[in-house]
Amino acid sequence: MTLAPLLAASPAIQMHAFAALAAFALGAVQLTAPKGTIPHRLFGWLWAGLMLTVVLSSFFIHEIRLWGPWSPIHLLSIFTLVMLPMAVWRARRHDVRRHQRAMVGLFAGALVIAGLFTLLPGRIMHAVLFGP
Numbered sequence: 001m002t003l004a005p006l007l008a009a010s011p012a013i014q015m016h017a018f019a020a021l022a023a024f025a026l027g028a029v030q031l032t033a034p035k036g037t038i039p040h041r042l043f044g045w046l047w048a049g050l051m052l053t054v055v056l057s058s059f060f061i062h063e064i065r066l067w068g069p070w071s072p073i074h075l076l077s078i079f080t081l082v083m084l085p086m087a088v089w090r091a092r093r094h095d096v097r098r099h100q101r102a103m104v105g106l107f108a109g110a111l112v113i114a115g116l117f118t119l120l121p122g123r124i125m126h127a128v129l130f131g132p
């Protein structure tokens with residue numbers, strides 16, 4: 001494992017990948033820790049901020065150019081940009097069941113799946129884990 005390919009990438013890619021890795025770690029803790037507590041709320045806002053950083057930075061990354069400068073993964077960014085405020089809004093309204101469903105969906109559907117796709121050969125995280 002080497003961070004060199006990531007540290008050689010553009011600032012947008014570095015910001016995106018480090019925010020995503022932090023969101024993955026924090027999200028895993030958040031999903032297993034007690035809910036409704038002060039730490040849950042604080043770390044929840046931090047997680048939402050990290051996810052927003054992941055999404056916004058992704059709009060400045062254009063490595064996979066399928067439709068002009070855009071890739072199918074950008075659809076996931078748009079989806080996350082819509083779902084994230086909805087998931088937070090449901091917590092604010094104490095709609096716990098739908099808040100939980102949206103957050104677990106974002107964690108598993110966006111972070112884990114997008115994260116697994118970054119491990120495909122030719123992509124930067126593949127080189128980080130398995131070498132160039």
Ligand code: HEM
Pocket residue numbers: 013016017020021024054055058059061062063064065069070071073074075076077080110111112114115116118122123124125
């Ligand atoms: C653990 C999770 C994630 C990691 C480690 C990660 C890492 C990366 C890296 C290193 C790139 C740079 C290009 C490449 O290597 O091909 C990239 C591109 C991208 N990522 Fe992520 N990412 C993660 C999660 C996400 C999530 C949650 C989203 C959207 C909600 C997302 C959307 C994108 C998009 C749109 C691109 C640009 C693709 C292109 O080149 O056109 N990523 N990601």
